[in-house]
Amino acid sequence: AQSVTQLDSQVPVFEEAPVELRCNYSSSVSVYLFWYVQYPNQGLQLLLKYLSGSTLVKGINGFEAEFNKSQTSFHLRKPSVHISDTAEYFCAVGGVKAAGNKLTFGGGTRVLVKP
Amino acid sequence: DTAVSQTPKYLVTQMGNDKSIKCEQNLGHDTMYWYKQDSKKFLKIMFSYNNKELIINETVPNRFSPKSPDKAHLNLHINSLELGDSAVYFCASTTSGQGLYGYTFGSGTRLTVV
Numbered sequence: 257a258q259s260v261t262q263l264d265s266q267v268p269v270f271e272e273a274p275v276e277l278r279c280n281y282s283s284s285v286s287v288y289l290f291w292y293v294q295y296p297n298q299g300l301q302l303l304l305k306y307l308s309g310s311t312l313v314k315g316i317n318g319f320e321a322e323f324n325k326s327q328t329s330f331h332l333r334k335p336s337v338h339i340s341d342t343a344e345y346f347c348a349v350g351g352v353k354a355a356g357n358k359l360t361f362g363g364g365t366r367v368l369v370k371p
Numbered sequence: 372d373t374a375v376s377q378t379p380k381y382l383v384t385q386m387g388n389d390k391s392i393k394c395e396q397n398l399g400h401d402t403m404y405w406y407k408q409d410s411k412k413f414l415k416i417m418f419s420y421n422n423k424e425l426i427i428n429e430t431v432p433n434r435f436s437p438k439s440p441d442k443a444h445l446n447l448h449i450n451s452l453e454l455g456d457s458a459v460y461f462c463a464s465t466t467s468g469q470g471l472y473g474y475t476f477g478s479g480t481r482l483t484v485v
Contacts, residue, residue, distance in 0.1 A: 364412040
């Protein structure tokens with residue numbers, strides 16, 4: 257079984273400042289890791305994913321995340337945020353051999369970018 | 372071209388009614404899901420189908436019954452609706468096989484039970 261903990265429920269940040277969203281997971285098997293973004297009243301959109309290989313993963317909209325196996329973390333970062341980055345962000349984990357490619361999501365982190 | 376489309380987008384209904392939500396994907400994926408997002412934004416998997424076969428069935432009341440007529444469609448029927456069923460229901464799809472490519476989500480169906 258897998259679980260995901262997003263350590264911050266809300267992160268206020270000023271425009272053009274950097275942001276980091278923390279995600280820790282637990283799993284008894286090898287995992288795939290994802291970050292999704294949900295804009296108000298919309299579905300979830302894939303930001304980036306880690307399947308294997310380089311631990312630094314680059315995604316869309318200038319986001320990147322680093323997989324740290326020893327710390328079981330997959331933190332998301334952006335060096336300079338825009339107002340349009342205001343959204344809910346979800347970290348998700350899937351077991352490499354999970355039945356049905358099931359993803360388990362964290363509780364989400366709301367990012368509020370202030371001018 | 373909408374990749375994963377859900378209908379209706381909004382659904383307001385009274386307690387005790389029966390309602391259905393439909394989902395269709397045109398991505399050629401073979402696995403589809405229903406997730407429930409509660410008022411605190413928490414996402415919980417409900418069901419998954421692979422090529423019309425039920426492969427994930429989480430702890431969900433029997434009032435919820437999924438149906439997949441083909442691998443491009445996954446519907447969710449809810450009997451005897453309760454206030455606690457109010458949530459946003461998301462359909463998602465992916466392709467099985469090597470690796471895990473992440474899901475493509477629909478835009479959600481906001482169900483309000485009054």
